[in-house]
Amino acid sequence: MSQPLRAKMGAIVLLIASLVGLAIALYAYFTPLTGVTGTLGALVAGAACFALAVMALLLMLVTGRGATIALRLLILIGIAGTFFAGLLLHQRWIDAAMVVGLIGLIIDIARPSSHARPAHF
Amino acid sequence: MPTFLPATHPRFRSVTSVLGTATALAACLTPITLLAQDQPSPQKTGSQEQGPQTNAAPIPLVPGEPTWDSFHGQLNAQKYSPLEQINADNVGDLEKVWEVHTGDVSDGHGDLPPTVWSATPVFANDTLYIGTPFYRILALDPGTGEEKWSFDTQSTLEALTQPALKNRGVAYWEAAEPDAGEACQKIVYLGTMDAQLFAVDADSGEPCASFADNGVLDVNQWNNTNAEWPLSLLQPPTVVGDHLILGWAGKDWAFEQAPPGNVFSINARTGEREWTFEVLPEEVREQSGTANIWTHMSADEELGLVYLPVSSPSPNYWGGNRTESAPLATSTTALDIETGEVVWSRQWVHHDIWDYDINSAPTLMDITVDGEEIPALIQATKMGFLFVVNRETGEDVWPIEERPVPGGDGSVEGEVYAPTQPFPTKPAPLLDQSEKPKIWALADAVSFGQCSALWEDLWYEGMYTPPTTQGEGALTYPDSSGGVQWGGVAFDPENQIAVVNTSHIVQYVKLYSREDYDKADSGSGNESGFSPQEGAPYGMRLEVARNWLGMPCWEPPFGELVALDMTTGDVKWRRPVGVTQQYGFFMPESWGSPTIGGPAITAGGIIFIGASMDAKVRAYSLETGEELWSDQAQAPSVSIPAVYEYEGRQYVAFIAGGNSILKDQVGDQVAVYALPK
Numbered sequence: 001m002s003q004p005l006r007a008k009m010g011a012i013v014l015l016i017a018s019l020v021g022l023a024i025a026l027y028a029y030f031t032p033l034t035g036v037t038g039t040l041g042a043l044v045a046g047a048a049c050f051a052l053a054v055m056a057l058l059l060m061l062v063t064g065r066g067a068t069i070a071l072r073l074l075i076l077i078g079i080a081g082t083f084f085a086g087l088l089l090h091q092r093w094i095d096a097a098m099v100v101g102l103i104g105l106i107i108d109i110a111r112p113s114s115h116a117r118p119a120h121f
Numbered sequence: 122m123p124t125f126l127p128a129t130h131p132r133f134r135s136v137t138s139v140l141g142t143a144t145a146l147a148a149c150l151t152p153i154t155l156l157a158q159d160q161p162s163p164q165k166t167g168s169q170e171q172g173p174q175t176n177a178a179p180i181p182l183v184p185g186e187p188t189w190d191s192f193h194g195q196l197n198a199q200k201y202s203p204l205e206q207i208n209a210d211n212v213g214d215l216e217k218v219w220e221v222h223t224g225d226v227s228d229g230h231g232d233l234p235p236t237v238w239s240a241t242p243v244f245a246n247d248t249l250y251i252g253t254p255f256y257r258i259l260a261l262d263p264g265t266g267e268e269k270w271s272f273d274t275q276s277t278l279e280a281l282t283q284p285a286l287k288n289r290g291v292a293y294w295e296a297a298e299p300d301a302g303e304a305c306q307k308i309v310y311l312g313t314m315d316a317q318l319f320a321v322d323a324d325s326g327e328p329c330a331s332f333a334d335n336g337v338l339d340v341n342q343w344n345n346t347n348a349e350w351p352l353s354l355l356q357p358p359t360v361v362g363d364h365l366i367l368g369w370a371g372k373d374w375a376f377e378q379a380p381p382g383n384v385f386s387i388n389a390r391t392g393e394r395e396w397t398f399e400v401l402p403e404e405v406r407e408q409s410g411t412a413n414i415w416t417h418m419s420a421d422e423e424l425g426l427v428y429l430p431v432s433s434p435s436p437n438y439w440g441g442n443r444t445e446s447a448p449l450a451t452s453t454t455a456l457d458i459e460t461g462e463v464v465w466s467r468q469w470v471h472h473d474i475w476d477y478d479i480n481s482a483p484t485l486m487d488i489t490v491d492g493e494e495i496p497a498l499i500q501a502t503k504m505g506f507l508f509v510v511n512r513e514t515g516e517d518v519w520p521i522e523e524r525p526v527p528g529g530d531g532s533v534e535g536e537v538y539a540p541t542q543p544f545p546t547k548p549a550p551l552l553d554q555s556e557k558p559k560i561w562a563l564a565d566a567v568s569f570g571q572c573s574a575l576w577e578d579l580w581y582e583g584m585y586t587p588p589t590t591q592g593e594g595a596l597t598y599p600d601s602s603g604g605v606q607w608g609g610v611a612f613d614p615e616n617q618i619a620v621v622n623t624s625h626i627v628q629y630v631k632l633y634s635r636e637d638y639d640k641a642d643s644g645s646g647n648e649s650g651f652s653p654q655e656g657a658p659y660g661m662r663l664e665v666a667r668n669w670l671g672m673p674c675w676e677p678p679f680g681e682l683v684a685l686d687m688t689t690g691d692v693k694w695r696r697p698v699g700v701t702q703q704y705g706f707f708m709p710e711s712w713g714s715p716t717i718g719g720p721a722i723t724a725g726g727i728i729f730i731g732a733s734m735d736a737k738v739r740a741y742s743l744e745t746g747e748e749l750w751s752d753q754a755q756a757p758s759v760s761i762p763a764v765y766e767y768e769g770r771q772y773v774a775f776i777a778g779g780n781s782i783l784k785d786q787v788g789d790q791v792a793v794y795a796l797p798k
Contacts, residue, residue: 033753035735039705088706 008060010108014075015056017101021049021082024093036089045094048082052101059108075105180422182485182496183614189765190245190293191417192357193609193719197485198419200611200721202764206771207796208725212740212750215794218772219266222755225255226789227286229781234280236787237759238778239607239718240290244765246307246323249774251791252291252357256313260326263767266793270326276313282353282372285781286314289417289760292357292365293323294389305329308389312354316340316369320392333392340367343385343397347378347410359418359427361458363389366427368414373435374476377442377656379410384429386461396461400431400449409443410435412450416607419482421496424513426464428485428498429454432478433470436654437601438588438630438661440474441535447472453483453500453508455515465515469502471539474587475630476601477503481609481719485512488617488687490519499612499687501621504584505552505604508545509690519547519690527582532590533632534658542585547690551623551683552604554584557596558627558675568668575666575674579629588661594631598675601628601663602782608719608732608761612687618743619685620728622698624715627666627675632659678713680733682720684746694746699733702784707735717759717783721773729773731758734784738762738775738792755779756788770795 005012025046028034036042055075062068079098086094182197187204194200207215229235236254243250248269249261256276260269278286292310299306307323318340320332328336344352350372358365365387373379386395400412412434420427431452434443449463451470456463470477483500498512509518523541557576565572578593580586586595602624610621633641638653638660650664666674673679682698685691697713718732727749728741736757740750756779763774773794779787 033755035707035737035753036705041705044704085706088708090707 007111010104010106010111011056011059013104013107014059014101015053015104017097017104018049018053018056021094021097021101022046022053024091024097025049028089028091036091041085041089042091045082045085045089045091048078048085049094049097052078052082056104072105072109079105182421182423182487187764187766189763190243191360192241192243192290192292193417193419193482193761194241194721194764196359196361196420196422198417198482198609199484199486199614200719200761201613201723202721203724204764204766204771205723205725206766207723207727207773209727209742209744209749211796212725212727214796215740215750215752215773216797217752217792218795219793221259221261221266221791223251223253223257223259223789223791225253225257226778226787228785228787229285233278233286235285235781236778237285237287237780238776238787238789239760239780240288240776240778241761242763242774242776242791243291243293244763244767245293246295247767248323249763249765250291250293250309250323251776252288252311253789254286254288254778256288256311258291258309258311258319258321258326260309260323261791263765263772264770266791272319272321272326272328274311274313274317274319276317277315279314281314281351282370283314283355287355287370289356292360294360294363294365295323296390305331305390308332310358310365312340312357314353314355316344316352316354318354318358318365318367318387318392331391338387338392340369340385343383343394344380346406347380350376350379352380356415356417358387359420360389361420361427362422364395364458365389366418366420368416368418368429370415371411371413373411373433374437374652375655376410377436377654378408379435381406381410382413382432384414384456384461386458398456398461400447400454401434402445402447404445405434405443405447412447415478416480417482419485420458421485421512422458424496425458426455426512427458428483428512429456430479430482430500432480433473433476436657437476437652438474438632438663439533439536439654439657439659440472441533441537442657444472444535444537451477451479453479453498453510455512467500467508467510467515469500469506469508469543470504471542472537474536475585475597480603481605481607483512484610484612484619486612486614486617486619486687488518490688490690497687499610499619501605501610503599503601503603503605505550505554505599505623506545507548507551507610507621507685508543509548519545521545526585527587529587530580530589530591533588536587538587548685549692551621551681552599552625554598557581558598560674561672561676564668564670564672564674567672568670571668572666572674579666588630588632590632590634590659592631594629594662596627596629596666598627599624600626600665602626606717606719608717611720611722611728613722613724613743615724616743617687618693619687620682620720620722620743621685622680622682622716622718622720622730622732624680625675625678626715627673628663629666630661630663632661634659678711680713680716682728682730682741682746684743696746698730699737699739700735702735715783717757717780719761721762721764723764729762729764731760731762731775731777733757736777736779736784736786736788738777752792752794754788754792755790756786757783759783770798
């Protein structure tokens with residue numbers, strides 16, 4: 001794995017988990033007899049997953065320390081909220097996706113920050 | 122004040138009803154105030170217009186064979202099936218073997234009013250018969266759901282007396298001694314919003330030419346007092362022998378006057394009227410109305426009695442226009458099936474100003490109490506009381522006491538309050554109405570004390586605190602939709618266990634002078650809980666007690682399933698039923714759900730019930746109350762499930778039609794379950 005790709009791996013995991021969560025939420029919203037068919041709750045969970053996906057992309061792009069921290073904080077709140085929504089919607093696969101997303105976030109947090117990266121002379 | 126009026130009483134000779142998600146709860150519970158819409162009322166005590174024609178042999182209280190050929194399965198309203206193929210060990214294997222979508226559904230956003238579909242499927246003639254809220258009859262193959270025939274009444278789809286298109290199904294009759302080769306020896310009946318009763322041949326779906334006017338009986342032709350408002354036949358007739366006993370639904374919350382609650386006995390073959398029973402005394406019929414029978418009835422054919430659950434008179438929350446005694450209103454009344462004469466009656470709410478209609482058919486049961494076998498009847502009520510009496514005489518099984526209740530606060534003119542009300546000593550009330558409902562700390566905290574403030578502004582002096590014009594009004598608990606709704610009580614005759622589902626909702630009601638009402642109601646429409654009681658000096662406002670987030674201000678659970686040992690009158694077990702849901706979010710199971718619809722019991726030891734907000738259908742253990750199985754339906758199954766056997770296989774059929782009062786979700790699904798082959 002190339003160095004840049006390895007640096008982005010956490011965000012990539014988060015992105016994939018968010019997209020999977022989005023797909024599950026949309027399935028739950030549109031498919032009959034899911035228990036949450038056509039409900040606002042399923043739609044909100046889908047929107048939250050979409051927002052997480054966007055933030056995962058941003059996480060790959062931003063370099064500033066402050067912006068990164070703020071973004072990670074927002075993502076953590078988003079994951080927690082979506083997990084809770086999935087719990088209340090009885091959509092356990094959304095929760096599973098959020099757990100994976102959290103792992104992605106942790107990986108991202110664990111990666112060396114841009115400020116600590118060795119300079120290439 | 123008399124609570125027990127024997128047939129010899131002179132009145133009967135002259136006179137014949139977690140945060141964001143928690144917000145969901147509020148919205149779910151709000152419209153429950155409107156549940157009391159389907160109300161009926163009566164008029165005269167059994168004027169016989171024609172000799173009865175009965176050729177059916179009396180059947181025992183509990184049929185020897187499995188039957189599910191009427192609204193409650195059987196005329197005894199036990200909702201019991203002796204089938205035991207599905208039991209506690211295998212119910213978890215149940216699978217949906219067929220489903221049908223009728224197409225007769227509206228969410229109210231188009232040209233049509235919303236639909237409310239609470240039909241119990243009727244199994245008879247090797248066919249499943251179902252009425253729809255578009256007033257069609259479907260005859261389905263019970264094993265596959267394939268349509269045998271359908272009949273469209275072409276009825277108006279206008280909400281004439283109700284805010285929704287409502288239907289609670291069809292009734293079935295067959296001749297005890299059929300004329301060979303003649304049509305209509307088996308008939309299916311369906312009523313409509315504009316009070317037309319249709320009779321069609323059960324085999325072909327063709328109208329019965331020999332019934333009334335080519336298969337259509339106009340019941341509104343007998344609506345001759347306060348006839349400005351039509352009658353509605355939303356509940357199928359109760360078929361007793363060759364009689365169709367007809368009640369109707371009206372509109373008693375909107376007007377002071379309304380058609381008085383007459384009950385009609387109709388010849389099942391010809392549609393001719395046999396007798397008319399009038400509930401309200403003659404002296405109040407012009408200025409009041411309803412006290413009708415808007416739900417199904419029960420009957421004991423061996424005793425020759427039909428039992429009427431009678432609703433309250435109009436208007437719902439002010440009784441200054443009916444201060445004369447109306448002993449048959451808000452009662453259980455037993456009539457002679459042949460003549461319509463009153464045999465006995467028990468009034469459960471004196472001078473009803475809380476809309477506490479008797480809203481479910483009494484369940485008939487033979488029970489053994491202290492070693493004595495008693496032909497009993499249990500009447501569930503909106504108040505959450507269960508009154509148990511001898512069904513032959515109306516006398517108490519366990520003592521029913523008249524206890525003092527609060528009088529008015531002097532703010533309502535013309536009102537005369539009943540000094541006492543009947544309280545059963547056993548079984549214990551299904552809901553604890555002994556004290557002011559406790560404030561839910563969570564709802565109070567997240568609204569920064571709004572619930573506490575509301576509680577302080579509500580007048581409450583105990584059960585039966587009357588409406589007032591003061592403050593925010595008077596707190597009422599249970600609410601007007603009922604601690605127990607029209608689903609009533611199911612009963613296992615083998616083990617003498619009764620089961621009933623409840624709702625726990627707190628409301629408050631305030632009366633407004635006509636002038637103040639017109640100001641308060643301007644621009645608010647009906648959605649805010651205002652009702653005009655037009656013609657009365659007071660309009661009213663009825664609200665569910667919630668905080669600004671929509672959370673109920675009182676403690677959960679919001680609905681329970683309760684099992685009673687009828688030999689002792691004691692609670693066997695109780696548990697929250699269903700799950701409250703809003704915006705798709707499910708609340709904790711311990712909170713339960715308000716319920717509309719009723720349970721069915723089988724000899725396999727299973728309780729089947731939908732009824733809850735989360736649109737799931739469930740099976741519970743009759744012995745322990747443990748949830749054993751569930752499946753997702755299209756909408757809340759606000760009906761009574763049907764249990765039947767066809768070609769050696771046991772089926773359970775649910776109608777998932779929804780009711781906007783419970784949740785803003787409608788459906789057109791018939792879902793039928795069985796064990797895998």
